[in-house]
Amino acid sequence: MSYGEQPSKESLREVKREFKERRKAEQQQAKDAQAYWDQQSGRASKRGGRTAAIVGVTAAALVVAAGGAAAVVKVGPFAGTDAAARAGASGAPTSSTPAAPTASPTSAAPSATPSATAALPFAGSPAASWKPGFAGLVAPTAARVGIYRTAQVKAAYAMTVKYLSKALLDPGVTFKGEMSQVLTTLGPGFPAYAKQQHSTWVRTKGKKGFGYVDLANRFHPGDWVVLAPGRSKGRVGRATLKGQFVRVPFVFTTAYWVRPAKGGAPRAIAVRRSGYLQFEGYGPHNVWLRQWYSHYISSASVCGSDWKQPDYLEAWVDRAAVKGTAGGSDPSFDMTDPDAVEPGSCFTNTSGF
Numbered sequence: 001m002s003y004g005e006q007p008s009k010e011s012l013r014e015v016k017r018e019f020k021e022r023r024k025a026e027q028q029q030a031k032d033a034q035a036y037w038d039q040q041s042g043r044a045s046k047r048g049g050r051t052a053a054i055v056g057v058t059a060a061a062l063v064v065a066a067g068g069a070a071a072v073v074k075v076g077p078f079a080g081t082d083a084a085a086r087a088g089a090s091g092a093p094t095s096s097t098p099a100a101p102t103a104s105p106t107s108a109a110p111s112a113t114p115s116a117t118a119a120l121p122f123a124g125s126p127a128a129s130w131k132p133g134f135a136g137l138v139a140p141t142a143a144r145v146g147i148y149r150t151a152q153v154k155a156a157y158a159m160t161v162k163y164l165s166k167a168l169l170d171p172g173v174t175f176k177g178e179m180s181q182v183l184t185t186l187g188p189g190f191p192a193y194a195k196q197q198h199s200t201w202v203r204t205k206g207k208k209g210f211g212y213v214d215l216a217n218r219f220h221p222g223d224w225v226v227l228a229p230g231r232s233k234g235r236v237g238r239a240t241l242k243g244q245f246v247r248v249p250f251v252f253t254t255a256y257w258v259r260p261a262k263g264g265a266p267r268a269i270a271v272r273r274s275g276y277l278q279f280e281g282y283g284p285h286n287v288w289l290r291q292w293y294s295h296y297i298s299s300a301s302v303c304g305s306d307w308k309q310p311d312y313l314e315a316w317v318d319r320a321a322v323k324g325t326a327g328g329s330d331p332s333f334d335m336t337d338p339d340a341v342e343p344g345s346c347f348t349n350t351s352g353f
Contacts, residue, residue, distance in 0.1 A: 121228035125268035126336055126352045127255030133169060136232040136252070137161050146241035151285040153239050153246060159185065159287070160236055160248045160277050167216040168254045168273065169230045177221045177312070179212050186277075186289050202311075211311045214294055217254060217271045220312040227266055228257040234338045237276075245278040245290055251338045255353070260317045269315055270299040270353040272335040274342070297335050299353040303346035 122128040130136060139161050142154035163185040172178040183191040200209030212218060234252030241247075251274035259266045275294035279287035300315035301307070304325025307314040316322050325346055333347040334340050 121257040122231065122255060122268050125255065125270075127231045127233070127257075127268055127270070130231040130233050130255065132231050133229045134165050136234070137164055137168075137236070139236040139248075140238050142239075145239045145246050148239070148241070148246045148281055148287075149284055152279075152281045152287050155285060156239060156246055156248050156277070156279045156287045157236065159279070159289070160250060163277065164232075164236070164250060164252065168232055168252060168271075171226055171229075173216050173218060174230065174256065175219055175221065175224065175226050177212075177218055179216065179218075182216045186292075190289065206310065213296070213311050213313060217273060217296065218312050219256075219258075219315055220309045222261055223315065223317055224256075224258040224269075225261050226256065226258055230257075231255045233336055234272075242278060245280055246287065247276050247278045249276040250274065253336045253338075253351075262317075264317070268353055270335060270351060271313060272297040272342075297342065299335065299349060299351065303330075 120128070122130075139157035142150050142157055144150050145153050148156075163182065166173055166182045166185055168174070170178075170181055173182055179194075180191065183194050186194075194210075194212075194215070197209040198212055201211050202209075232252045232254045234250070237249035237251070239246050239248050251272070253270050253272040256269045256271070257266060258269060273294060273296045275292065277289060278291035280290045281287050296313065298314050300313075300319060302314075302316055302319055302322040302324035305314070305316070305322045307316075330346045330348045331343050332350045333343050334351045335349060335353070336351045
């Protein structure tokens, strides 16, 4: 059936059949996601709040077919625009649940804060040699992946790059807290879905839904003055087939050249964000978002601290004055190395930021 045609009875029966096959697996996935959240949120409550800089996002998918819907963990309406939706099926992207932070640089992490007299942006930091702005966001050459045609993979890459360009480098997002330009990159139905999930997250104090910091690098407005465009180092990974979806992984460390809003020396802050977007195809040339995962690590965090703005990046203006967890035996980790294995605990930042 081509895009735009009326669905046949046979196509509707096929949608229902596929829905029934998926439902059992998705219900188990939902239980797993809930168990994970229960475990993580329990640990978070014992610590007394968000205390570190890696924020995880877990997920469960939703499929709605003619005649019924699969009830899963933390999902909301998502207006599908593909042929399946026209046939009576619509989908929701992965429902994201913030997990308790697990790691951040210790207060003893090395720092390369330049002096106030440094004339050039990012002087004295690793980002001095990085490509400026969007130049660092490049996707691989598209090629067929399993059932997904080259054109569909190309579309998945394009959506991923567009999302990252807004989530990591748009100053309206990163320093003013705006989100509309990020949400619209993930499909026409995603903004309404995300706003509903974020409202739930605020109302339940993080127990349900997801925070915007799980999607984008947002500094708390008013803390910093941006002095130059950001720079990113990392990669969009090659697309792979994950079940019925095509997954596009990413890992980028983005450097921001800022100074404290209340005065102080310019400095570089690095934020590493990694995760993936998963897509399902519709038509021979297009895809739509079905699942996502994302988390971040901030060079301006303090391991064991009590960050009071959980919907924004942990980025302390004066790290030295923040009480945290003492280091000493923490593993070393270079947050600018896209191949480095991310630690599951406090770590010593060896990146130079």
